[in-house]
Amino acid sequence: MPLYHNEDQAMLADTARGFIAEEGNIAKQLRHWRDRDCKDGFGHGLWKQMAEMGFTGMLVEEADGGLGMGHVEAGIVLEEIGRNLTPSPFLTSSVLAATALKHGSDDLKGRYLPGLIAGDSVFAVAIDETAKHRPDRITTRAEKSGNGFRLTGAKSFVIHGSSSDMIVVAARTSGSDEDADGITLFAVPKDASGMSHDAVRLVDSSMATHTKFDGVELDGDAVIGEIDGGRAVLDAMLMAGRVGAAAEGVGVARGAMDLTVDYLKQRKQFGKLIGEFQALQHRASHLYSEVEIARAVTIKAQQLLDGGSAHADLMASVAKAKVAKTARLAVQEGVQMHGGIGMTDEYDIGLYMKRDRALAEFLGDAYFHANRVATLSGY
Amino acid sequence: MADLETFRSETRSWLEANCPAEMREPVRDESDIYWGGRRATFKNDAQKAWLEACVAKGYTVPSWPKAYGGAGLSPAEAKVLREEMGRINARPPLSSFGIWMLGPALLHFGTEGQKQRILNEIARGEIRWCQGYSEPGSGSDLVSLQTFGEDKGDHWIVNGQKVWTSYADQADWIFCLVRTDKTDKYQGITFMLFDMASEGASTKPILLISGSSPFCETFFDNVAVPKSYGDDCPAYVGQINRGWDVAKYLLGHEREMISGADGGDRTAAIGAAMTRHSAKTGDEIDPVLRAELAMFDVDALAYAAMGEKFLDEIKVGKAHPAQPNMMKYAGTELNKRRHELVMAVGGSRSLEWESEATENGKPSKAWLRTKANSIEGGTSEVMLNVIAKRILDLPGA
Numbered sequence: 001m002p003l004y005h006n007e008d009q010a011m012l013a014d015t016a017r018g019f020i021a022e023e024g025n026i027a028k029q030l031r032h033w034r035d036r037d038c039k040d041g042f043g044h045g046l047w048k049q050m051a052e053m054g055f056t057g058m059l060v061e062e063a064d065g066g067l068g069m070g071h072v073e074a075g076i077v078l079e080e081i082g083r084n085l086t087p088s089p090f091l092t093s094s095v096l097a098a099t100a101l102k103h104g105s106d107d108l109k110g111r112y113l114p115g116l117i118a119g120d121s122v123f124a125v126a127i128d129e130t131a132k133h134r135p136d137r138i139t140t141r142a143e144k145s146g147n148g149f150r151l152t153g154a155k156s157f158v159i160h161g162s163s164s165d166m167i168v169v170a171a172r173t174s175g176s177d178e179d180a181d182g183i184t185l186f187a188v189p190k191d192a193s194g195m196s197h198d199a200v201r202l203v204d205s206s207m208a209t210h211t212k213f214d215g216v217e218l219d220g221d222a223v224i225g226e227i228d229g230g231r232a233v234l235d236a237m238l239m240a241g242r243v244g245a246a247a248e249g250v251g252v253a254r255g256a257m258d259l260t261v262d263y264l265k266q267r268k269q270f271g272k273l274i275g276e277f278q279a280l281q282h283r284a285s286h287l288y289s290e291v292e293i294a295r296a297v298t299i300k301a302q303q304l305l306d307g308g309s310a311h312a313d314l315m316a317s318v319a320k321a322k323v324a325k326t327a328r329l330a331v332q333e334g335v336q337m338h339g340g341i342g343m344t345d346e347y348d349i350g351l352y353m354k355r356d357r358a359l360a361e362f363l364g365d366a367y368f369h370a371n372r373v374a375t376l377s378g379y
Numbered sequence: 380m381a382d383l384e385t386f387r388s389e390t391r392s393w394l395e396a397n398c399p400a401e402m403r404e405p406v407r408d409e410s411d412i413y414w415g416g417r418r419a420t421f422k423n424d425a426q427k428a429w430l431e432a433c434v435a436k437g438y439t440v441p442s443w444p445k446a447y448g449g450a451g452l453s454p455a456e457a458k459v460l461r462e463e464m465g466r467i468n469a470r471p472p473l474s475s476f477g478i479w480m481l482g483p484a485l486l487h488f489g490t491e492g493q494k495q496r497i498l499n500e501i502a503r504g505e506i507r508w509c510q511g512y513s514e515p516g517s518g519s520d521l522v523s524l525q526t527f528g529e530d531k532g533d534h535w536i537v538n539g540q541k542v543w544t545s546y547a548d549q550a551d552w553i554f555c556l557v558r559t560d561k562t563d564k565y566q567g568i569t570f571m572l573f574d575m576a577s578e579g580a581s582t583k584p585i586l587l588i589s590g591s592s593p594f595c596e597t598f599f600d601n602v603a604v605p606k607s608y609g610d611d612c613p614a615y616v617g618q619i620n621r622g623w624d625v626a627k628y629l630l631g632h633e634r635e636m637i638s639g640a641d642g643g644d645r646t647a648a649i650g651a652a653m654t655r656h657s658a659k660t661g662d663e664i665d666p667v668l669r670a671e672l673a674m675f676d677v678d679a680l681a682y683a684a685m686g687e688k689f690l691d692e693i694k695v696g697k698a699h700p701a702q703p704n705m706m707k708y709a710g711t712e713l714n715k716r717r718h719e720l721v722m723a724v725g726g727s728r729s730l731e732w733e734s735e736a737t738e739n740g741k742p743s744k745a746w747l748r749t750k751a752n753s754i755e756g757g758t759s760e761v762m763l764n765v766i767a768k769r770i771l772d773l774p775g776a
Contacts, residue, residue: 292702296687369677373648373680379672
């Protein structure tokens with residue numbers, strides 16, 4: 001398969017670019033909701049519009065009412081979300097939770113997928129228990145209780161936690177904290193008794209929660225996949241999420257780069273456009289080169305994941321790490337090359353810097369994934 | 380597709396029958412590479428037999444037309460041949476700047492007479508060519524070149540000096556940028572072809588920090604170059620005074636080649652192999668070095684994907700025309716980093732210049748060689764200039 005978009009994908013990219021630039025732009029969404037101190041951190045109206053575009057259920061199988069598309073297509077939407085810094089539950093709901101639900105029972109799918117497809121529901125995933133992404137260590141426990149389970153523990157930095165209609169929670173049903181086996185995934189509804197959220201606004205204006213499970217009683221049918229066999233579902237969900245986050249990061253990097261290159265063509269100092277200075281030209285060219293490479297490996301990871309390749313896991317980490325490094329370079333160069341106004345709230349470049357920081361941390365930063373590349377490569 | 384599978388099975392049996400076992404061994408040193416030319420000698424019978432079989436089949440230049448010594452393979456067929464040769468580790472039968480550089484220029488700009496004569500000579504390995512571009516005062520700013528051809532009617536008298544001429548001391552002929560009009564910088568250069576045995580042409584090898592001498596200084600002292608070598612075979616490519624067009628076309632071609640977009644070692648991850656190597660020698664890799672290897676592998680694997688994407692896009696004309704400059708920049712900088720890490724993992728052992736363990740300084744020579752990657756064929760800084768101007772459209776670039 002060639003490493004560029006086919007005709008259908010190029011058409012989708014055109015549509016997504018136009019739609020998100022129009023409806024999901026920084027003024028209409030990020031700044032709008034931020035300046036109103038929105039408790040969700042995103043707009044439900046846009047989520048509904050994305051549903052009408054067919055985006056929210058694009059990864060859902062056709063048999064389940066979705067579009068049955070792949071990660072290349074989801075990545076196209078995510079790149080535009082990244083470019084416009086659009087606050088949206090797309091990544092957590094339509095990529096992460098939707099991937100988990102593929103492994104769920106028909107009953108679970110019937111309960112949650114129609115709401116996702118219609119843009120009426122928002123989902124979150126609760127994996128991490130510390131400030132760094134450590135999915136190998138899960139201490140939140142679910143113990144058998146009657147016909148179901150009793151969930152006890154805490155999760156941190158659950159993005160959209162208090163806005164979600166359902167949270168996918170990874171909990172331990174057997175074994176000790178670091179065991180690979182013994183994990184079970186649960187679909188926890190928002191009104192579950194004993195679940196409480198401590199909401200916190202993050203640097204990029206998105207909302208996360210520290211969520212406590214204080215003896216939350218769950219029915220047996222809240223289980224996604226196999227009891228004690230949740231690691232496989234968790235891994236699949238993480239892989240999809242990482243590739244998705246990489247695609248969004250490519251958008252952030254490209255958005256920051258475009259803004260900066262445009263600025264180099266407008267700002268005059270010493271009687272010249274600053275883009276005439278070779279010191280800045282070389283830095284911009286280096287950035288372009290890195291962004292192209294980051295985008296290429298992201299598409300590679302999407303294709304491998306869609307093709308069910310055994311290399312997808314490695315390439316997902318390569319992509320996540322490469323994009324994290326590249327987007328970081330893009331936003332830092334962006335602010336520096338904007339000079340003083342790059343430090344102002346009025347200019348958008350600083351918003352890119354904030355978003356990159358949060359997005360890179362989500363599902364593992366460049367260090368986590370470079371380390372993972374080494375481990376998966378056998379060293 | 381069925382035709383391609385037939386071609387694959389035919390190619391496989393042809394290679395089985397014609398590629399000698401010795402020619403399936405890895406290239407160990409310079410003498411394992413056959414460059415052709417009037418003074419060439421074969422290292423052994425296998426090298427000779429392999430060349431002759433490939434010449435007869437058109438496989439020294441498989442994608443050139445049959446009339447010019449090639450096999451007329453389509454891009455898809457040529458890819459199959461490369462894959463099948465790669466499968467049995469077959470060595471290239473013939474290496475030459477004629478194949479890589481002059482050939483593509485003639486296929487694009489040459490007259491029928493030039494193609495008939497010169498391309499066939501290249502394909503058969505009869506004439507070894509060298510490239511006369513850089514001068515002592517004209518490196519990155521190549522177009523400022525001063526080597527001058529004075530017009531004497533039916534011939535030029537060429538005077539001047541070239542530098543970094545690869546293997547000029549072993550080459551038979553040179554394709555050479557010569558100023559023929561001093562009043563026009565860009566439209567005053569002719570892409571000349573002449574015999575290095577001409578009176579007044581001489582070479583002097585340059586000793587490099589790696590200890591090898593692949594490049595020469597080349598001197599022209601009143602060299603007479605006829606304007607024509609007979610019917611429809613001018614001594615220049617393209618038009619007189621329009622040699623810069625040819626040079627620019629070839630530079631793009633060369634950057635693609637150097638960028639390593641064709642894959643190979645440059646795009647491979649190294650962390651695992653380096654760690655195995657250290658385990659064997661009993662050396663421990665510091666955690667910080669492991670981290671650097673991991674970061675390198677991320678960049679190398681990402682660049683490999685970029686190489687794949689670049690080739691896919693070139694095939695359908697989707698790549699930006701200046702994208703080879705980006706590939707060259709990123710690929711050569713990556714390769715330099717690779718060899719810094721290889722040296723670091725090897726420790727003091729990799730410093731050995733003359734020893735059996737290092738096959739006489741292989742790691743250090745390879746490391747030093749990579750430093751030229753980001754200089755030859757346009758420096759990294761020139762690549763960044765081109766990206767700024769042609770891709771980012773920055774002002775005054």
